[in-house]
Amino acid sequence: MTNDIVSQWPIPKKSKEILIKNGYDYIKKFHGMQLKILFDIGLDWNSIKRIVGILIDNKVKFGYFAPDKSWNDNKWREFIENLVSQGIVSWKDVVLNTLGELNPPQVGTSIASNENFKKQFPKRKTMKEVMKWFYNQNGKCVNCGTRINIEVDHFKSKDEFIKEGKSPDEADTLNNLQLLCKRCNVIKRESHKFGGLSFATAQATLMWIIFYHRPKTYEEFCDLCRRYGLTMASIRFQEAWAMAIWLKKDGKY
Numbered sequence: 561m562t563n564d565i566v567s568q569w570p571i572p573k574k575s576k577e578i579l580i581k582n583g584y585d586y587i588k589k590f591h592g593m594q595l596k597i598l599f600d601i602g603l604d605w606n607s608i609k610r611i612v613g614i615l616i617d618n619k620v621k622f623g624y625f626a627p628d629k630s631w632n633d634n635k636w637r638e639f640i641e642n643l644v645s646q647g648i649v650s651w652k653d654v655v656l657n658t659l660g661e662l663n664p665p666q667v668g669t670s671i672a673s674n675e676n677f678k679k680q681f682p683k684r685k686t687m688k689e690v691m692k693w694f695y696n697q698n699g700k701c702v703n704c705g706t707r708i709n710i711e712v713d714h715f716k717s718k719d720e721f722i723k724e725g726k727s728p729d730e731a732d733t734l735n736n737l738q739l740l741c742k743r744c745n746v747i748k749r750e751s752h753k754f755g756g757l758s759f760a761t762a763q764a765t766l767m768w769i770i771f772y773h774r775p776k777t778y779e780e781f782c783d784l785c786r787r788y789g790l791t792m793a794s795i796r797f798q799e800a801w802a803m804a805i806w807l808k809k810d811g812k813y
């Protein structure tokens with residue numbers, strides 16, 4: 561547990577001074593804060609990442625840029641219509657990609673062929689039981705409700721079984737499975753402490769920033785990425801920036 565008093569946090573002295581000068585002297589002051597404020601008061605990314613880590617560890621709820629909170633369906637429609645009218649994607653692309661993401665997960669490969677499941681059922685009956693379970697689900701992420709990019713997830717993780725001194729194989733029962741979307745599944749993992757700070761998947765957020773904000777320089781793009789809660793290594797930003805460079809060649813950026 562980190563100390564509640566900011567002056568004792570393991571961050572650079574200069575960053576502490578900036579925080580305290582702006583009234584953030586105590587952890588409680590961060591409740592409900594917008595992440596962007598940390599940038600606006602002049603903190604560097606390394607300090608911000610550490611501060612965000614401390615806030616997450618202490619379960620402090622803070623806000624972040626999230627267009628999906630204020631965007632209605634019209635706004636999203638306009639956005640995609642813009643991409644189509646600029647010839648960046650076609651309607652066919654939009655439809656086929658969406659359909660592809662709607663396709664239910666391959667439980668035949670991931671569950672029915674798993675030895676831990678197989679040994680719970682009579683020979684050659686596993687697939688039938690797995691499909692019965694599968695059809696009994698409602699096909700939506702139990703966390704956010706989307707039908708897009710659904711995966712089968714262990715309700716109680718293998719790690720939790722290990723922590724209780726049990727075998728991780730015990731997690732492999734149909735009763736312990738649920739449907740989660742890819743994003744909710746990733747965020748759930750403890751190793752993804754910073755997951756879920758951005759409003760969409762990292763890939764989608766990166767492209768949303770490029771197409772919506774149209775940053776003029778790579779530096780501006782990086783800054784926006786951080787402000788939207790993307791915490792990954794900047795190599796991912798460099799790769800995503802290729803989109804701006806490619807579009808420039810086509811006169812579309």
Ligand SMILES: [Zn+2]
Pocket residue numbers: 701702703704705706740741742743744745
């Ligand atoms: Zn979800």
